[in-house]
Amino acid sequence: MKKWGLLVFVVLVSTLAATTVAKKLPKPYELCGRLCGRVYCDTCRFGFETNVTTYIPGATVExxxxxKSGSRLVFRNTTTTDEHGRFTFQVCEDHGDQYCDVVLVKSPWPHCNKIDRVRGRSRVIVTDFNGMRSYRRHANNMGFFQEYALPVCGDLYQYYFHSDDI
Known part of the structure; x- marks a missing residue:
């Protein structure tokens, strides 16, 4: 009889401890996630990053x-890039039923401030209920066009687009 009493006591204490710990653990939607990316200056006007691409500090990103209908903006947050052209949003809300984009707003460089129509926005998933285990999300890098291409871009064009197979 004493063994049963001890067993019941151990089970009750274990259940109570597990319940207390479970109540203290945050639910997935209570954790803040990070959304990261970079902003670059397309120095060759190719529409993608090259080895002469520069990253823009102080660019404004939103x-x-x-x-779901795409007709009403329900969330907006703005940040600027750091000295390496990186941006980070801290997102504590779940946006699983919404379409979210990171959008270029403004470049601090007057010679590189034309928003690339294709690379000026990046669709992102901002929810924890999609099977991804990480709370960190990455947006595609986004770029501004430089007003005039660098002189070295002609050689880069040959390097990137030349093919003997054609």
Whole structure:
């Protein structure tokens, strides 16, 4: 009889401890996630990053989330890039039922401030309920066009686009 009493006591204490720990653990939607990316200056006007690409510190970037119909903006957050052209948004809300994009807003460089129509925004998933185990999300790098291409870009064009197979 004493053994049963001891067993019941151990089970009750274990259950109570597990319940207390479970209540203290944050739920997935209570954790803040990070959304990261970079902003570059397309120095050759190719529409993608090259080995002469420079990254823009102080560029303004915005996270925008629209409702499912795409007709109403329901969330907006703005940040600027660091000295390496990197940006980070801290997102504590779940936006699983919304369409979210990171969008270029403004470049501090007057010679590189034309927003690339294709690379000026990046669609992102901002939810924890999609099977991804990490709370860190990455947006595609986004770029501004430089007003005039660098002189070295002609050689780079040959390097990137020349093919003997054609």
């Amino acid at each position: 996270l925008q989330c629209d409702d």
